[in-house]
Amino acid sequence: MTIDTLLDELIAREGGYVDHPADRGGPTNMGITLSVARANGFTGDMRRLPAATARTIYRQLYWDGPGYAAVAQQSMALAAELFDTAVNMGPGVASTFLQRALNALNRNQRDYPDLQADGAIGVRTHAALRAFRTLRGAAGDAVLIKAIEALQGERYLALAESRPANEAFLYGWLANRIG
Structure with missing residues (x-):
């Protein structure tokens, strides 16, 4: 890919x-x-x-712009997920999802320090991703992607709940953007 x-x-x-x-x-x-x-x-x-x-x-x-080419050097599957999420929700949202997922998966900072979930992928985010992947390997990529997709799905539901007109798009978002 x-x-x-x-x-x-x-x-x-x-x-x-x-x-x-x-x-x-x-x-x-x-x-x-x-x-x-x-x-x-x-x-x-x-x-x-x-x-x-x-x-x-x-x-x-x-x-x-958001640095997903550098993420792809570690995991193309993860970069592809971030790219698709960024297109639909914005790069800041997609990158924040990555940072939040890495924070939640770091076993209370035993594996790497928490990140500021600021939506900017920089040196600290790359270091956390490397540490996570070193510990969890390819199986970890799949779990990280599931965590990002869970955050994405929750956001789609919240968008539909907060603005009924968005219900016109919810089925397609869930069918075409997650999994």
Whole structure:
């Protein structure tokens, strides 16, 4: 698996142009909202957003920017989960989920110190991830991913409960984003 494979899968899953009335993001194409497209220099009609532009935006904002390429050097499966979560919830949320999960799995700081769950993956987060993986191995990656997905699922439910219009998306979020 590579970032190019992840981008191909993501764009296929996100689909084409949508302007759902319950979606606060407004017009969206390949999962890229109008505001994100504009903030990244695209000024055209969202129906004509080029796939190359979507790929560039995804790679810069949701892979390189939050540091998931460096996570991939330790675990591509974990980086892929973080990337997908970041696309749907934002990189800060996805990275915070990783930090919270690492904190909860460190056996009261016996394995490595707690992290500040600030959503920024830096030296301390990488060190904690290395320590966790050294102790738990490949099986640990699966558990860490399950913990992140549990946090993600809880957030989806909370979003639907707090804004009934989000119920239109809950089934798809749970079906397509978790597991």
